[in-house]
Amino acid sequence: MTRREIRETGMRLVRAELQRREVFDREATRDERGVDLLTSTGHRLQVNGKRGKGRWVLGKEGGRSEAADHVILVAVGEQPADAEFYVVPVGALYDWAEDRHRAYWARRGEITGESGLVQIRDTDADVREFLDPYQDAWELITGA
Helix, strand or coil: CCHHHHHHHHHHHHHHHHHHCCCCEEECCCCCCCCCEEECCCCEEEEEEEECCCCEEEEECCCCCCCCCEEEEEEECCCHHHCEEEEEEHHHHHHHHHHHHHHHHHHHCCCCCCCCEEEECCCCHHHHHHHHHHECCCHHHHCC
16 A cells, blocks of 8 residues: 555545544645645644554654644554554644654764654554554544
């Protein structure tokens, strides 16, 4: 699956989950940078997908967009029912991920082409620990 296909699949899966919870959405326009979906509950969502042991790329360090209020991290499975969702407030995710990123590169000391790119893998224990409370936390969006 290409990155584009993973992104499109992630968007489709998120939209299906929102609809199942009676939250309606529409895709954001190009003018709304950093936002993928607008919901009937007033939330602005950014959707970020990955497949298998891949990674979620959050962007360049310090380049976060405050336009969205939540990031939906989607781990796309072989079947739609295998997907995992993490509904994370933007500030919590980026504060944690950027601190983790800086600590990693400070220990490593070596600079490469990816040193400025903030990314996380759910196979890392600390990432799982951070994400666990946000797994299927749709109530942050639905208010229920």
